[in-house]
Amino acid sequence: MSADNSRSDVLLPLRNLCNSVRCSRDRVRDGESNECSGTFSLSNFWEILSEAVKATSQEATKLSLIFSKPPPPSEEDCAKIAESVQKSVLTLSTVYFWLPKSQGITLRKVVRDATAEVLDGLHQLLDVILSSPVQSLSQEQLMSTGGVWAACDQFNQLPKDNRSAVSGVLTSYVGLVKDALEEMEQALAETQDPFGDVVVDDDDDEGIGGRGNQDTY
Known part of the structure; x- marks a missing residue:
């Protein structure tokens, strides 16, 4: 088996994860909230969502670190980190869908956009890792990791x-x-005034340079 085929097998869980994250992001952008059948606690929602966002940020960090230096992760390690990241993604998107429309369309849009931004950042990070050598930590990977962190950090500033x-x-x-x-x-x-630079002599409107009432040709 060639080295390229071996690497492809190792990264297969990551490719599947990348597709799954993209689907979750699109579902968050376009999906409808679940109907709230009981009492909804907004404070509890924010507490659980905050934990889900924190977990996603931590998983993104682990993912970036494991692919930042040699030796490359084993197929088993790659599968484990993919499963862990997938769990955090599903938790984050599920918690978002808990927020019913009855809490306000504007609030839901704000939370939706922030959640989708986290998932989009994670998808970009996965895409960078899949297209870069395993043994190197590129500037693009650093920026993508920082993008996930920034998207997660903005939840602290969201209206509640x-x-x-x-x-x-x-x-x-x-x-x-x-x-x-x-x-x-x-x-x-x-x-x-287009004629603002023309000096008019009040004492001699007909003088040279003056702008009188007479037509000139």
Whole structure:
């Protein structure tokens, strides 16, 4: 068996994981929330979601480290890390779907976008690892790992209820309108009279260089 075929067999669990993460990301982007049949606790949701995000970040770190230096991981080790990452991905996406629409469409959109960003970052990391030599830690892999961390860290700044989410959206709109008005005012201030550089002598409108009421040809 050639070295390329051997490496392909080792990375097969990672290829399957990459496809699974992509499917989970797309499902989060396009899927509908589960109907809440009982009492929903928003505080409990955030607590569990926070743990799921933290676990996903940790798994991304482990994944990047195991493929950062020689020797390359064995087929068994590759299968184990793929299974561990897959578990964290399924947990994260499942917890997201717990958030019902009754808690607010705006809040759900904010959480959806943040969750999809984590999964997208993880998918990019897997894609980089699969396309790079096992024995090296490329700059692209470092950046992809950092991208997952950043996507996970942003959950700490997310609004925790729909009122805060709506307020954040309105604030961003106000900022955009304010910037647009400032740009318009600046443009108007910079607009000059096309004859502004012509000096008019009030004492002699008909003099040379004057701009009187007489047509000139």
